[in-house]
Amino acid sequence: MEFGKVTPEELAGIDFRLPPDRAETTALLSRSKHNDQKTKVYVGCAKWGRKDWVGKIYPKGTKEADFLSHYARHFSCIELNATFYRMPTESQTIAWRNKVGKDFQFCPKFTDQITHLRRLKDVQQLVDRFLAGIAGFGENLGPVFLMPHPGMGPQTIDTLEAFIQSLPRDLRLFVELRHTDWFSDPESFEKVFNMLEKYEAGAVITDASGRRDCVHMRLTTPQAFIRFVGNGLHPTDYTRVDDWVRRIKKWMDEGMEKVYFFMHQHEELHSPELCKYLIGQLNKHCGTAIPEPVFVPAGELFDVPVKKKSVAKKTSKR
Template identity: 65%
Template sequence: MEFGKVDPADLDKIDFKLPPDHADTIAILAKAKKVNTQIYIGCAKWGRKDWVGKLYPPKTKEADFLVHYAKHFNCIELNATFYRMPTPVQIKIWKSKVGKDFKFCPKFVDQITHLRRLKNVKEITDQFLEAIYEFGENLGPIFLMPHPQMGPKALDTLQAFIESLPEEVELFTEFRHPEWFSNQQAFDQVYDVLKKQKSGAIITDASGRRDCVHMRLSTPEAFIRFVGNGLHPTDYTRINDWVQRMKQWKDQGIQRIWFFMHQHEELHSPELCRYLIPEINKHCGTNIKGINFIDDQNLFN
C-alpha cells in the first residue's frame, strides 16, 4: 500500500498522536444500543508466499493460504475484488475455506469506482452484489473507495450511488481527496449522507496523510486502515495509542471495530498484528485469538 508513504528519515518528525474524537463520534456512541463490542483484526490479503514458513506451514500450497490465514485472523480486507469482478463460484470457494465466524470485507471492483467513477454502474453493481451475497453470514461490511480525484465536486454522484445501494448493504467509504478534509462544509455534507444511510467513513492512519485520521463516526462502528512503516518504532507507539482509543470507544458503547493492518510492504503485517492483539486483550478485556508464527520467536522485538 503506497498511500501516505513518506521518506523513512521523516518518520520521527511526524506527529502521530491521534486527534480527539469528533463531537459527532461522542454523540453517536452515547446513543448506541449497548452490546458486547466485537473487534475484528485482519490484513489486506492472504496470498503472500513470503508468509510460508512464518505464518503458514512450510510447503503450504497457494490454494490453502486462505485456510491457514483464517486460523490466525477473524476477517480480511478483501482487496482482491477491487482488481477483478468476483463470481458467485469464486465466492463460494473462498467461503468454504473459513469458519462460520470469519468475515470478508470486499472492496468494490475498480470498474465501478475508478473506471466509471460511480456513474452508470447499476448493472455492474448488481453483478458485484449478486456475487458477494454468496458469502452469506461470512459477509462483513463492503469497502467503497471512490477514485482519489473524486472530491467534494463529486458529492452528488457519490450520494446518488450510496443511496442506490440496497438497504441491507453495510458500507464504509474511504475518502482520499484532500478537499474532503480541508473543506469542512463538504465533509459535513457527506457525513450527513453517510449518517442518513447508516454507513460509515473509513479512518485511514497513514504517515503522510494525517488529515484522513478524522475520528468521526457516523455509526456505532469503526473501520480503521492502519498503515505501518516496516516495523519502525513508531508503528508500535501508534498501535498503543489505537488500543487506548479502542478501549475508550468500547467503554462508550461502540458495537464493532474493524481494524485492518497494512504495510507499504505487506510482508510484516502479521508481526504488527501479533503485537496488537495481546494489547487489545489486555486493555479491552477481550479474548481475541493471538497470532502464532511457525517459528515461535518474538519477531516483533
C-alpha cells in the same frame, strides 16, 4: 500499500498522535443501543496470498491453494482488495467461504470498474454483478468497502449520495474518502459525513504517515473500519498501535458495536508481527479474548486446513 508513504527521514517529524474524537462521534456513540453488550473486534490484513508468510504463519510446504485456510486460523477478517481488481463471481466467493470458519468476515472492496473507471455513474448493471458475486459469502460477508476515485472531491457529492442511496439497505457499507478537499474545507467535511450518517454508511479511517487528514475521527455509525499503514515495524508503529488501543477502549466504554482493524505495511511481510502485538494489547487493555497469530515453530513442516461452510444472505433495497 503506497498510500501515505513517506521517507524514513520524514518519520521523525510526523505527529502520529490521534486527534480527539469529534463531538458528533461522541454523540453518536452515546445514542448507541449497544452499551450493555460486548464490542466485537475483528483484526486482519489486506492479503492472504503471501508466499513470504510460508514458514512464518503458514507451515512450510503450504500450497497456495491452502493459504486462505491457514490465514483464517490466525485472523478473523480480510480486507478483500482482490475484488477491486477483478469482478467477483458467486462460485469464486462460495469457494473462498468454504475455506474459513463460520465467524470469519470477508470485507470486499467495490471493483475498480465501478469506482475508478466509471466513477459511480451509470453502474447499476456492474453493481448488480458485484452484489451477485459477493452473495456467495453468505453469513461470512462483512462490511463492503467503497473507495471512490481519489479525484472525486466535494463537487461529486451528489453522485456519491445517489450511488449510496441505490444500494440495498441491508448492505453494510464503509466509505473511504481520499480527495484532500473533503478534509480541508469544513463545510464539505460536515456535509459529506452528515450524509454518510443519514444513510447509516460508515466512514473509513485510514491512518497513514503522509495523510494525517484521513485520521478524521468522525464516526458515522457505531462501528469503526480502521486501515492502519505501518512502516516496517519502525518503533512508531508500536506507539501508534498503543494509541489506537486506548481509543478503541474509550469507544468500547461509550457503546461501540464493532471494530474492524486492518493491518497494512508498505511491505506486507511484517503485518503478522504487528497484528500479534495489536491483539496482545487489545486483550490486555480492552478485555477482549482474540486469538493471537501463531508463528510456525522451527522444524514444523505441515498442517491440515479446516473447511467450514455457511449460508448465503438475502438483501433488500436501500
